[in-house]
Amino acid sequence: MDLAIGASGLDQRNRAGSAPVGLTVVPSTRVSSAAGTVDRLEWSADDGRTWTELPLTGSGAAAAASLTVPATAAYVSLRISARNDEGGALRRTVLRAIAGPAVPGDESAGGTTISNVKVNGGKGLSIGTSGEVQITATFTAGDPSGIARAGLYLWHGNFNAPDGIEFAATECVPVNPTTSTCTATVYLWDVRFSLASNALAGSWRAAAWATAKDGIGFTDRHGAGSVALKRATRLTANATPEPVKKGKTVTVTGAFTRADWSAGSFKPYASQPVTLAWSKINTSAWGTVKGFKSDSAGNLKTTATAGSDGSYRFSFASDSVSAVSNSPADYVDVQ
Structure with a gap:
């Protein structure tokens, strides 16, 4: 039958x-x-x-x-x-x-384990509007009988219905009879297609799995790691006048733009917090002068009092979907 x-x-x-x-x-x-x-x-x-x-x-x-x-x-x-x-x-x-409707939990059988999952070295990525992006993840897989296979992929949104999935090519190398170190590489050949929506910015989770050589042990961890894929930001800064007399006003202007993955171009990032910073000549340290916000068109404009020779720049500290950035420094000679 x-x-x-x-x-x-x-x-x-x-x-x-x-x-x-x-x-x-x-x-x-x-x-x-x-x-x-x-x-x-x-x-x-x-x-x-x-x-x-x-x-x-x-x-x-x-x-x-x-x-x-x-x-x-x-x-x-x-x-x-x-x-x-x-x-x-x-x-x-x-x-x-x-x-069913519920999100499945992690699963395992036998003594198979996955640990030390690290995506992009634990750092987020700033991604623009074109080009290739390579993301490397590493993890350790173990089982008393040894590891037969293992893999990893990145997902975004809800695990049951993700709006983004990127699979990795994974290679595992035994370090002893029970443990292997694995390297997984995700290739985004062109972000115009892989990340074609601004909704994909933010935290992506890494799912990792491994199977044992005995044919019994396995583990499947849906949230074994994470990585932030953020929209790149750009800042410009122009300090005037140059030179300037000590005690006079320095006006710093610029523009703040952010990668629009949906449109494939950089667009003004309006009403966002930005810091004006200053560094004294022949030093590498930067100090905060003041904080303010970009205007409705992403333009930047603020002032400072000239004290001594040094450089000005604008800085953005990042948010959950936008990457950190600093403008090129603009040097001002104070007389």
Whole structure:
């Protein structure tokens, strides 16, 4: 005997929502015209540890049932019992036949572990509007029997329905019989396509997995690490007059722009906090003069009192989706 199982009411990822899922079961007998009957259709939200029977309507080619998947279920398994009029019988179990509304948690079996996950050395990335970006992640995978395979990918948004996924090429090198160090590289060949929406700026999570050589152990960590992919910012600064007399006013103007990934160009970053900083000649230290905000067109303008020879620059400290930046320094001779 065999069974054909159908499901309706799922999204493109075979995930159930709040609406009932329609299930259909069609039994058949190979090389025979025997009539089949579906006796039971059961479902489980705990990978088959417990089962609940669903009421069936019809039989044979018309066996159907409706299931409202609990909001707490990450997966639903199905178990079907059927028979035919020639004495044949079949019970089939399909583990994780469909996905549920809940976000699945991390999973593991045996002694497989993943640790020390670090993406881009623990630093965020400032990304402009074109070109290639390479992101390297490292992690340690271990199991008493050794590591057979491992991998990593970056995702953004909701794990159940991410709006961005970037897979990595991963290579693991054993350092001893039980432990491997792994290097995963994500290639964004052109950010105009990989990051074509401003909504993709911010924190991306790293999911990492590994399987053991014994064929039993595995681990799958959905949030093993993270990295911030931020929209690049640019600042300009022009201090006048040059030279200036001591005690007189120095006016510093400039512009503040930010990468617009959706448009593929830099656009004014309006009403954002910016710092005017000053560095004395022949020193590398910068001190804050004052803070202010860019205007509605991203323009910058503020003043300072000339004290001694030195350089002025504008600085932006970053936010959750925009990268830190400093303008080129502009030197002013004070007389």
